Amino acid sequence: MSRLEKKQPARCTDLPLKNADICSKLKILKQLLKSCYGPTGRLKQIHNNIGGQVVTTSTSVVLLPTLSSTEPFINLIRTSIINHISRFSDCGLFAGILCLSLIEEAQLSSLRKDVCQKVNKYLLGLCTSYLQQEDCACKVKVDFNSSHCLIRLAHGVISSKPACVLRESEILHITRLIVQGFLLTVPCDKPGAVKLGRIVTLAVEGLPVMDSTIFPGLLLETPDLSLHLTGLLNCGQLRTIIFTASLAGDLSELGEGTIVVHKGMDVEVQILDQLLKIGEKVVKDEVKLFMCQKVIHPVLQQYLRYHGIVVIERLGINLLEPVIQLTGAQPVATLHSIPPRAYGKVKEITIRQFGSKIMLHLVPTEETAICTLILCHRNETMLNELKVACEKAQHVLRLTLRDQFAVYGAGCSETHLAAYIRYKVNFKASKTIDLDTATMFGCMQTEYVLAAEGFCRSLESVTAALDHNGGSSLIDLTHAHHWTLPTDMTTDEMDRTLGLCRCGVVQYCKDYKWSFLNTKYTEFSPAAVSGEADVLDSFTAKVNGLQVAVETANLALDVQYIIQDTN
Ligand SMILES: [Zn+2]
Known part of the structure; x- marks a missing residue:
């Protein structure tokens, strides 16, 4: 009891x-x-x-x-x-x-x-x-014809965080990158509803702050560099597909739709067959970049790479939206069929290296509101504080689109x-x-x-x-x-x-x-x-x-x- x-x-x-x-x-x-x-x-x-x-x-x-x-x-x-x-x-x-x-x-x-x-x-x-x-008398109008106000606003946020341990020249460098990033995320001359882009921040420990930089497009960390990239650099338009369904072959995560399983046959083999059918389809449709929010079965990965396709798995939910915005692809949530409109495109894929980190740079085909901020600092503690400060500064700049004033x-x-x-x-x-x-x-x-x-x-x-x-x-x-x-x-x-x-x-x-x-x-x-x-x-x-x-x-x-x- x-x-x-x-x-x-x-x-x-x-x-x-x-x-x-x-x-x-x-x-x-x-x-x-x-x-x-x-x-x-x-x-x-x-x-x-x-x-x-x-x-x-x-x-x-x-x-x-x-x-x-x-x-x-x-x-x-x-x-x-x-x-x-x-x-x-x-x-x-x-x-x-x-x-x-x-x-x-x-x-x-x-x-x-x-x-x-x-x-x-x-x-x-x-x-x-x-x-x-x-x-x-204690506010000023933000003048978007000049970067002065935006730089002072971002500078105010970064310089008030002493745990970032930055010299004045470093504060200025970071401030300029943030303003540049903010301007890149505001789309210009786009018809229809205006959708703000995003700055994706990647932190790199151990490099000097002045090595921090910003790129239009998206940089993705990739642990796997057995990439068959030689033929892909500067290829014009690279067909791209994004899966949100898991391609790991697990029964519990098959996404939408049903799979008919034949009696007496191994279920796993049948699911792998289904995965390989996807592989055949994308190879036939000349896809060059294959991304998945979750895990991709190693056999499918190998098959795709054998056919010269760049494979990126475990994108995660946070990167999904920017990847969709950048490529224009419609994410696929099933293993059954790939509608023609699912395909998006990127202009080129290049490899960039920061310290020990190797990254794939997806360059958009046209002007895009997605950019990547590479943030470098000498150690983890300072880098974490700098990342928080940069996110704050980005948010402060965005708020000027709502109220065009600063105090x-x-x-x-x-x-x-x-x-x-x-x-x-x-x-x-x-x-x-x-x-x-x-x-x-x-x-x-x-x-x-x-x-x-x-x-x-x-x-x-x-x-x-x-x-x-x-x-x-x-x-x-x-x-x-x-x-x-x-x-x-x-x-x-x-x-x-x-x-x-x-x-x-x-x-x-x-x-x-x-x-x-x-x-x-x-x-x-x-x-x-x-x-x-x-x-x-x-x-x-x-x-x-x-x-x-x-x-x-x-x-x-x-x-x-x-x-x-x-x-
Ligand atoms: Zn004063």
């Missing part, structure tokens, strides 16, 4: 934000995220307690999934940020730090939680409508937004009209101003998190951009040390007035500035990150009880 254990009662925590243990965990999470933020962020090593691979990172995409906690309240926040990253790739740390700062500000203030929530929501609306405005990076947008909100709140508060706003939140006007100040401080605390080397963060009281004064410099030496703001768009002017970050300044309407910025962030990712941060903080402030099943 099995042992019966008494069911444990569920654990109930009331008012989690008044629980010291939860509060200290929130604080640690905030410190952890802040310490990773930006180009000089500190690296984290992740390993489990049974050994295995050690990961070095500062990227939220890698870090957050590993930070699972036994505390549901922490997981609530973590999951929300992970969800944002899975949709937008970028601004995960921004959203996490802002969310935790907003929670902390609400805890520190003596205001009622519902007042903080209502004010946060209202100010989020103010921020997003300002960001959507045509004349918003000023390096903390300048956050300080600018904080100044804008302060101005709006205090300007309105000075008019009797805005008593209505305070009434709307069910609080006094002073409480409204206090809650708004918490919101602005939270925005600025994200900017402050960029500095890990002890410098002082300043803002100019004209454009409200972010500046850094190095540790050993005083404010008297500002004209010598401050050349440009951190995003690079505002030039130092001795007439500017200054304020240290998170100290009080007289409200002003931040002025627009024209010029090209060096650091740009994704507009779409930032707007969504802002939304996610505020909504998650408000949700966390709302939690009254946590009920946890302990069985």
